Amino acid sequence: MSMNTQGRPSAPSETAITSERATFTGNKALAMEEPLLFEIGRMDVCGVDLDEAEDFAPALGGHARKAVPDLPALTEPEAMRHYVRLSSKNYAIDAGLYPLGSCTMKHNPRLNEKMARLPGFGDVHPLQPLSTVTGAVDLIAELAHWLVTMTGMSAVAMSPKAGAHGELCGMMAIKAAHQAAGRDPKIVLVPESAHGTNPATAALLGYKVVSIEAREDGTVDPAAVKARIAEHAGDIAGIMLTNPNTCGLFERDIIAIAEAIHAADGYFYCDGANFNAIVGKARPGDLGVDAMHINLHKTFSTPHGGGGPGAGPVVLSERLAPFAPLPFLRKGEGGIEWVETDAELKDGEQPFGRMTAFHGQMGMYVRALAYMKSHGADGLKQASEDAVLNANYVRVGLQDLMSLPFGQRWCMHEVLFDDSFLKDTGVTTLDFAKAMIDEGYHPMTMYFPLVVHGAMLIEPTESESRASLDLFIATMRDLVMSAQKGETDRFKGAPFHAPRGRLDETRAARSPVLKWERPAATAVQPQAAE
Amino acid sequence: MRYLPLSDTDRADMLARVGISDVDEIFVDIPKSARIDGLLDLPRRQSEFAVERDLTRMAGKNVAASSVPFFVGAGAYKHHVPASVDHLIQRSEFLTSYTPYQPEVTQGTLQYLFEFQTQVAALTGMEVANASMYDGSTGTAEAVLMAHRVTRRNKAVLSGGLHPQYRQVVEGLSAMAGDRVAALPADPTGTEDILAAIDDETSCVVVQSPSFYGQLIDLKPIAEKAHAHGALLIAVFTEVVSLGLIEAPGEQGADIVVGEGQSIGNGLNFGGPYVGLFATRQKFIRQMPGRLCGETVDANGKRGFVLTLSTREQHIRRDKATSNICTNSGLCCLAFTIHMTLLGGNGLAKLARINHANAVKLKGALDGVAGVSVLNDAFFNEFTVKLPKPAAEVVEALAAKGVLGGVPVSRLEPGKAELADLLLVASSEVNSDEDRAAFVAALKEVLA
Ligand SMILES: Cc1ncc(COP(=O)(O)O)c(C=O)c1O
Numbered sequence: 001m002s003m004n005t006q007g008r009p010s011a012p013s014e015t016a017i018t019s020e021r022a023t024f025t026g027n028k029a030l031a032m033e034e035p036l037l038f039e040i041g042r043m044d045v046c047g048v049d050l051d052e053a054e055d056f057a058p059a060l061g062g063h064a065r066k067a068v069p070d071l072p073a074l075t076e077p078e079a080m081r082h083y084v085r086l087s088s089k090n091y092a093i094d095a096g097l098y099p100l101g102s103c104t105m106k107h108n109p110r111l112n113e114k115m116a117r118l119p120g121f122g123d124v125h126p127l128q129p130l131s132t133v134t135g136a137v138d139l140i141a142e143l144a145h146w147l148v149t150m151t152g153m154s155a156v157a158m159s160p161k162a163g164a165h166g167e168l169c170g171m172m173a174i175k176a177a178h179q180a181a182g183r184d185p186k187i188v189l190v191p192e193s194a195h196g197t198n199p200a201t202a203a204l205l206g207y208k209v210v211s212i213e214a215r216e217d218g219t220v221d222p223a224a225v226k227a228r229i230a231e232h233a234g235d236i237a238g239i240m241l242t243n244p245n246t247c248g249l250f251e252r253d254i255i256a257i258a259e260a261i262h263a264a265d266g267y268f269y270c271d272g273a274n275f276n277a278i279v280g281k282a283r284p285g286d287l288g289v290d291a292m293h294i295n296l297h298k299t300f301s302t303p304h305g306g307g308g309p310g311a312g313p314v315v316l317s318e319r320l321a322p323f324a325p326l327p328f329l330r331k332g333e334g335g336i337e338w339v340e341t342d343a344e345l346k347d348g349e350q351p352f353g354r355m356t357a358f359h360g361q362m363g364m365y366v367r368a369l370a371y372m373k374s375h376g377a378d379g380l381k382q383a384s385e386d387a388v389l390n391a392n393y394v395r396v397g398l399q400d401l402m403s404l405p406f407g408q409r410w411c412m413h414e415v416l417f418d419d420s421f422l423k424d425t426g427v428t429t430l431d432f433a434k435a436m437i438d439e440g441y442h443p444m445t446m447y448f449p450l451v452v453h454g455a456m457l458i459e460p461t462e463s464e465s466r467a468s469l470d471l472f473i474a475t476m477r478d479l480v481m482s483a484q485k486g487e488t489d490r491f492k493g494a495p496f497h498a499p500r501g502r503l504d505e506t507r508a509a510r511s512p513v514l515k516w517e518r519p520a521a522t523a524v525q526p527q528a529a530e
Numbered sequence: 531m532r533y534l535p536l537s538d539t540d541r542a543d544m545l546a547r548v549g550i551s552d553v554d555e556i557f558v559d560i561p562k563s564a565r566i567d568g569l570l571d572l573p574r575r576q577s578e579f580a581v582e583r584d585l586t587r588m589a590g591k592n593v594a595a596s597s598v599p600f601f602v603g604a605g606a607y608k609h610h611v612p613a614s615v616d617h618l619i620q621r622s623e624f625l626t627s628y629t630p631y632q633p634e635v636t637q638g639t640l641q642y643l644f645e646f647q648t649q650v651a652a653l654t655g656m657e658v659a660n661a662s663m664y665d666g667s668t669g670t671a672e673a674v675l676m677a678h679r680v681t682r683r684n685k686a687v688l689s690g691g692l693h694p695q696y697r698q699v700v701e702g703l704s705a706m707a708g709d710r711v712a713a714l715p716a717d718p719t720g721t722e723d724i725l726a727a728i729d730d731e732t733s734c735v736v737v738q739s740p741s742f743y744g745q746l747i748d749l750k751p752i753a754e755k756a757h758a759h760g761a762l763l764i765a766v767f768t769e770v771v772s773l774g775l776i777e778a779p780g781e782q783g784a785d786i787v788v789g790e791g792q793s794i795g796n797g798l799n800f801g802g803p804y805v806g807l808f809a810t811r812q813k814f815i816r817q818m819p820g821r822l823c824g825e826t827v828d829a830n831g832k833r834g835f836v837l838t839l840s841t842r843e844q845h846i847r848r849d850k851a852t853s854n855i856c857t858n859s860g861l862c863c864l865a866f867t868i869h870m871t872l873l874g875g876n877g878l879a880k881l882a883r884i885n886h887a888n889a890v891k892l893k894g895a896l897d898g899v900a901g902v903s904v905l906n907d908a909f910f911n912e913f914t915v916k917l918p919k920p921a922a923e924v925v926e927a928l929a930a931k932g933v934l935g936g937v938p939v940s941r942l943e944p945g946k947a948e949l950a951d952l953l954l955v956a957s958s959e960v961n962s963d964e965d966r967a968a969f970v971a972a973l974k975e976v977l978a
Contacts, residue, residue, distance in 0.1 A: 037645050037871050047872030048612055050880045050959070053887035060886070061908025063739075063746040063776045065879075069652045073874020076614050083642070083868055087623035090638035094622035107533055108626050111578050116799075117616070120589025125602045126801030127937045128593065129929045135591030136800050149572055161664035161802065162857035164844070172706050196844035200854035204675075205706050209849045250559035281557055286564040297857065305619075305861030306639040307629040307821070309664070309803030325702070343944035353702025357605055357667035357695035358801030370585060376575035379531040381566075385553045386536050389544055392556055396548045410556045437635055442628075448845070465535035466544060493829065498634035501829035508826035508838040512815065514658045515648035 031499060034085040038516045041072025047079050070518065089499040090306070091442045097464055097472055101414040101445035101457025102195065102246060104276050104298035106387075109374065112302065112367035121366050126358035130338060136362065141329050141336045143369045144313075147294060150380070151275075152285025153315035157324040159360035163273055164197040166293025166312030167240070169325060169355050171205055173291055173316060174238050174267040176323040176352035183265065185237040189228055191220050193247055193449040198240040198271060207237060214451050218247040218406040218416070222256040229264045236264045242271035243287070244278065246449040247406065248391065248414035248457065258288025267291065267320065275299045276461075277388055277413035280381030290317040296361070300368035311364035326354045386462035387413040390469060394460055397473035401480045405452040413461070419454025427483040429454040431491035434502065438495045439475050531575055593934065595798055599965035601892070603912045603956025604742070604937040605666070605693050605768040606801065607793045609881075610960055615795050615868045619861055629821075629860070633836045634828075639860070640835035643823035646867045652875070653773040654765075654787040655780025656809035660820040661837075662859040663806025666790030667696045670736065670766055671703045672819045672853055673788045673808065677734035677762045678709060679817045679852065680785075685710040686734050687727045687761075690717030691741025693768055694942040700736070716939075716949055718905050718914045720745035725755045732759055734786075738766040739779070743939075744913035744954065745906045746776060753783025762786060770794055770807065771958075772910040774875075774882030786810045794873075795865030805862035816842060819853030881959060885911035888957040888966075895970045896955070901977055905952070912956040914939070918977060921953040927976040933969050 026033045058064070074082060091098065098105035116122060124133055144156045157173070160166035171188070178185055188202040191212045199209045210228055215221040220241065229236055239261050243251045251257065258268045270284055270292040276299040284292050296302050297310035304310070316324055328351065330337040339345070375383060388411075395415040399408055403420040419429045433443035433456070445457040460469060482490055495501065536544070545551055557565070576584075595608045602608070619625065623638060630636030630643075643661045650659035663669035674686045686704065688697050688711060697713055704711045714722050720741055728735055735756045739747035753763040765779035767789035779787045791805040792798075810818060816839065824838035844851040873881060889911045893904050901918035917924055921938035928935035936955040943949050 034641070036641065036648075038648065041871065041874065043874065043876060046874055046877040046880075047614075048877050048881070050877065050884060052880065053883040056887045056890050058886060059890055059893070059907070059909055060776060061746055063748070063908060065773075065775055065777050068879040069774065069778075069875035071649055071652050071870065071875035071878070073877055074871050076612070076872065079868060079871050080614055080618070082871070083618045083864075084621070086638040086641050087618075087621045088638065089636070089641070090623040090627045091632070091635040092623045093626040098628065100628055103628055105626075105628060109533060111581060113620060113625075115582065115585045115589075118586060118589035119594035119596060120586075120592040122797045122799055123594040123596050123608075124592045124800045125595055125600075125608065125798045125934070126606055127604050127941060128595075128602055128934055129926055131926065132593035132929055132934065133800065135588040138591070139585075139588050146572060149570055161668065162855075164854045164856045165664060165668070168703075168854060172702070175706050195856075196846070196848045196851065197854045197856050199849035200844035200847070200851040203849035203851075204703075204854055206708050250557070252559040252561070255561055255564070278557075278560070280570055281566055282560045282564045283566065287561070295857075303625045303861070304628045304857075306624055306627045306636070306864065307860030308662070308858040309805075309860065309862055310857040311803075326698075340941070341944045353705070354695060354698040355668075355702070356665060356699060356802070357693060361802040362800035363797075363803050366585065370581055373573070373576050373581045373584060374533070374578065375531065377569040377572040379534070379575040380572075381569060382531055382534060386534055386541070388556050389536070389541065389548070389553055392548045393544045410558060412556075433632075434634070437632065442635060443632055462534055462536075466540045468535075495634050499637050500634045500832060500834040503633045503828045503834045503836045504826045505836050505838065508824040508836050509841075512822070512838055513825040514644075514815070514822055514838075515651050516644070 032085050034082060036516050037074060037082055038072055041074050043072055045075050046073050047075045096440055096442065097460065097468055098442045099444045099458045099460055100442065101459040102273060103445065104459060104461060106301050106461040107463035108301055108303040109371060111374065112370040115370045116363045116366040121362065137336060137338050139369060140365055143365050144329055146372050147313055147315055150279055151292065151315045152283030154318040155316045155321035155324055157314045157316060157328065159325060159327065159355045160293065160312040160314055161356055161361055162308065162310035163293050163295040163312045164201060165355060166314045167197055167201040167271065168204060170269050170291030170293060170314045171201055172352050173320045173323040174269065175205055177267065177320055178237060180350060185235045187232045187235050188237050189225065189239040191241060193245055193451045194240060194242055195246060195271060195273065202240065218249050219245065219251050220257060222253045222260055225257050226260050229260060236266040238267035238269055240269045240271060242274060244274040244412040247416045248411040250412055254287050262288065273298060274413065277384055279384045280377065281384055290320050296364050296368040300371045302364040302367040309361060309364065311361035322348055322350050323352050326351045327359055383462045390460040390462060390464055391415050393469055394458055394473060398476055401477055414457055414459035416452065417456045418452040421480060422483060425483045426488050427491045429456060431494065432479065432483065434494040435479055435491045438497045441472065441475065599933045599968045601936045601955045601957065601969060602934050604954045605790060606798055607769055607956060607958055608798060608960055609771065609793050609958050611795055611797060611869060612872055615865050618868055619865050624861065624864055630837060633834060637834060640823050642864050642867050644825065644835050646863045647823060649867060649870045650807045650809055653770065653778065654809040655778025656787050657812040658815055659807065659809035660818055661823050662863045663808050663820055663855065664859060665802065665804040665806045666768055666788065667699045669788040669806030669808050670696045671700045673764045673786045674700050674734060674736065676786060676817050676819060677764060680762060680814055681733040681760060683731055683733035685712065685731045686736060687724065687732050688713040689724055689737040690714035690722050691720060691743060691745060691747060692736055692738045692766060693742040696766065716943060716946065718743040718952060720747050724752060728755050728759050728761060730759050732761040734762040734764050736764045736766060740769060740772055740910045740912065743906065744909040746908040746910065749779055749782035749784060764788060769911060771882050771885055774878035775886055776910060791866050795869035796862050803859060803862055805859040805866055815839065817852060818842065820855050820858060884959045885957060888961050889913065892955065892957050892966050895966050899970060899973055899977065911958055912954060915953045915955055917951045917953055920950045924953065924976055928972050931972040933972045935969055935973065
């Protein structure tokens, strides 16, 4: 009996229940299987009430579509259920610790969501007369002020849509500056530990990427930079360096590296994905940086949204500021001016072009400014300190059992382990990560950065309480000891308790199925009998 | 601070645990000369209420589209988004999840991406779609780069009907990457001779329909000529609702279809975040930019989804990647997919018909205003109006009367005398007869 009509307290059944017990539906209580919307939707329902257009003479000039798009619909209650059920198959920050190094999965305050949805921000068009959007321009100007002040830079290009787009913007500004000086250097230096977007960005602009190896301690040696510069004398466009770097370490020789690049007429692009470790502690402008993107979706917590959207404003040094793309803000005599086209330029302004239509990620700007105002100068500094303290607390809690590739030293907001502690256990980094899933954790970043073997990069962020960190550390210790004791079963087939077991990625790539096909139109492969 | 769980006691205990008494000892690697003493010169923390009040005041200075008769388009459109869409995308499990790199615990995201790709492919009439670009403009620039890879050529021909800011994004990147662009002059009426611009060096022809000026363009002859010269046709749209009513670009021979998906599920947001839709032919999938979600099975033989073909992407391929894109428009895809699911193909067609009907009605009303003429003979929900005086002035004067009456072409194409009097006017399902009457009355007064 599932219904307890007599108000009897329910008690565990006396017969043992295993989770293996099959159900008719395939569901397991709250864990529900959900078909694709195309398998449950119908062509004869609609989830939006629309009045039929009155009779009129169309003006489509023979371009009318012959058949309606072959896309079934769901009514509102069905759509709610479909997407709510899908949502239950996702891990999320709101549900648990999400220690993805480099990704900064910190708490996403809901005030920020509420503010972004104010009609005065969410329901304004980018090309309304400027006189009707002065508050929007004020907001962008205020956010720009916070970014420039925090970084100690001269200007900021607001429009890039994410970190990688910011990299592109910064490198285009660098290229424009070289061109303006009549130079055409071809080489960009990129440390081996860099995120993939760095070399990809440089290559998009036709640069040749020359990589710089890391030294023993995981940082870049200015001597190595100078050696590469010497090998390519006169041909260095710049360096793309992440700081704090992707090993979670602050590049302690950053000033010497900046000087070496500047002495070679190159520019210093800093990947600011890890700026969250040092907000309020140091300013990139004081470190010799010429351009740096800030992932508002990381440091300033506009949500990651399952892969985006983000925003990647780029702060610029005095030398690069004139090349900032359209649109940009200018401090004019009568206040802030919003410059959208070449026709409005003043002497010295040489925008290299435009990164995107319109003005960038306004929705993210609102969220980021709400986050900044909530924290204030004091809270931002505290957040950096807590993030760094939490990472070191995890490091100290695990360093006797897991292996630190660069020895016991302070890390910034994330701690990097390698897989040598798994040597001879038969358990790989991947297995280890999948076993974390069964324990209710999202895995850390794996196999990145590429400079250490079997990398595991853990970023707890400032959003974790001490109790949460203690449980995480205890769980990780238990997993490590279990692997070392030879309990490979716990790892090899993991995860056992997730909505899906390990997925066959080879099969997905070998014969890609990238969309649903109506079964009638295609011969469906009969499911192989188990 | 309300977002920071550590108490001062926790901090002290944790510092002791890591063996120090002052957190600054952790920051030893920062050069002394660069450390900040004290606090940044910025305001201190504020309560939730105080922040809300500040931002609400700022927002209050802007005129919201829903509060006035509203006819502004030019690449971003005011549509009604059902309340359930915004509710669902704010579920923690969607909102606060990362890119689905761990498929066992992100099937929710992966399945909606698969649904999204299916919907985009169906709407565009293409075989495959990716899991989104940042927006229509950056997607267009990526499409051009992809065409260069496919054809091993580097000259793009851009129609004069392409959104001017899309053109600028393509031109800027091409100039920096050393690629060539032949951009045709502004073409409000769709009468340019783009066929003449296609030759054996052309990598791709980029044509927008409905054009920036609202004109519907027949893509078939352009596709034929492009293909005859070994070039690709890139079909661009900025109003995805149009695909409910007009023939899909894929049916007209396009090789890459790219456009802005904002109209479905996503608000105006002063220009972003939006969602770039990107679709192409199966044979080109390995040259595509961006993430792709594919179907597979798990260890127990159950259907599941994963990100796939990632050997194209920056995190694997680095400087050989097809694009540098990483973070994309994930949550905007979800909004698109849910809204599209509520509509279905029939609902979208109906919505598109209402949009078109309202544009036709507006044209009828404007035809009656002295000195005003509509330039386009075939259009969807937007068209270009020629005014007897500069459109920028007229738009300001209309705004002063409480009507947001469109976009002066000169805002995007300044300094071109022949475009100065042109006004782009968009309609959608949100416009009522009263809105149109208010617009026409205000316009008459302004032009009087
Ligand atoms: C170090 C680093 N650089 C660059 C990026 C790219 O940023 P985005 O994903 O916002 O484009 C990332 C994040 O993914 C990163 O971790």
